[in-house]
Amino acid sequence: MDRQHILPTRALVSSLAFCCLLASATVASAKKPPLKPVNINTATSEELQQVPGIGPVTADKILQMRKSYGAFKSVDDLLAVKGLGKKRLEKMRKYLTVGKASASKQPPKSPPPPAAEAEAPPN
Secondary structure (H helix, E strand, O other), X not given: OOHHXXXXXXXXXXXXXXXXXXXXXXXXXXXXXXXXOEEOOOOOHHHHOOXXXXXXXXXXXXXXXXXXXXXXXXXXXXXXXXXXXXXXXXXXXXXXEOOOOOOOOOOOOOOOOOOOOOOOOOO
16 A cells, blocks of 8 residues: 555544544433433432533522522423523423422321221110
8 A cells, every 4th residue: 555545544543533532422421311300399409410401500500599489380480590591491391390399398198097986786
């Protein structure tokens, strides 16, 4: 092989190797989305960060908004978070839900009282 054919081949191999490294780094750093939707009214910062599109800064903004204004009534309320727009919210929507903020803090319901046993008829 002459020198003219070797240079393009080396460049091609180098480019392919770089692309493979870049692709593997991207896959390794990609988030694994949560298995079930995250309740934005009860989630911790770590739980919020499981959602693709929410990093530590956005999670902290969501928690601060929840602390300042109370429970979210809908996922769309997140549009009030600075830096979170419609496009980004639409990508995250399927991983988010809104539930009661105090649901986990309520005491469990007590079981109904047992039915009174029927008295035996008099003899």
